[in-house]
Amino acid sequence: MRAAYHKPYARLLAERGFANLRVRKVPLHGGFTCPNLDGTKARGGCTYCDNRSFSPVAGSRTVPVSRQLAEGSAFMRDHIGADRFIAYFQAFSGTYAPIERLETLYREALAAPSVVGISIGTRPDCVTPATIDLLEELSRGAFVTLELGLQSAFDETLRRINRAHTFDEFAATMDLCAGRGFDLCVHLILGLPGEGPEHYRATALALERWRYQSIKIHPLHVVRGTRLEAEYASGKYVPLTRDEYVSGLADVLERIPATVGVQRFTADAPLNLLVAPAWCRDKNGVLNALNLEFQGRGSRQGSRTRDGAR
């Protein structure tokens, strides 16, 4: 059996009562946009953003959620034998709409056959107290996860990538969500411009003040047509090597509580959109290198949290 030095998300799902079920996420487009694109916070979006690359349903804006779910779950049932589904509002900012619209969309998703929960990806500045009340209510009857993009705890970095939110805004939302009955997932990116291992470690430690259930981490990758591509082409941005990424990933996971499920440890883009680095498409290669890194260090997820492995 392959050694696992981190807590895979599947184990967290098993703890949630889905032990003998094949639960898979069905990515959805809820028709949202983003305040960093429509001019409310900024224009142009994050320098690396191209929703076509990280959201396979980016073109489904006008298709009803129930139909997206029916088609997505049928595909997964046929191709990978999945039998339960999490409706995943992945495209753009999944809480960026009036509360009435959010309630209609989330309830429509939860009413679909074999759907056991919803997962909502969003920005920390797009979560209102009313949204939190709604998620708390929904979580009484379903598995609900709110996924908040932080990327880095450094405001200087967030400015550089045009995130148009600060660490304090993330902190305020985490404070509001704490103990409200639904799961929290934090999203980080390694290899952001101007950052190195000391930034990754500090970002991981900055999360210690909250209880959250899962994490997604991936290397910054350059996608065709983005502002980051221009920085890459001019030599201003140099992507991480796989060794640098794996070392940074181990640094972060050592500082993440052992109870936190790792939903993602790498990410890529479709071949026709990915500019660099090519290695990020090799998920097994990253996983094997990570396990070897932990083995070499004699460490594992949670071994360097401030109060030891939790």
Ligand code: SF4
């Ligand atoms: S917050 Fe997300 S959707 Fe909005 S610009 Fe940034 S990456 Fe794109």
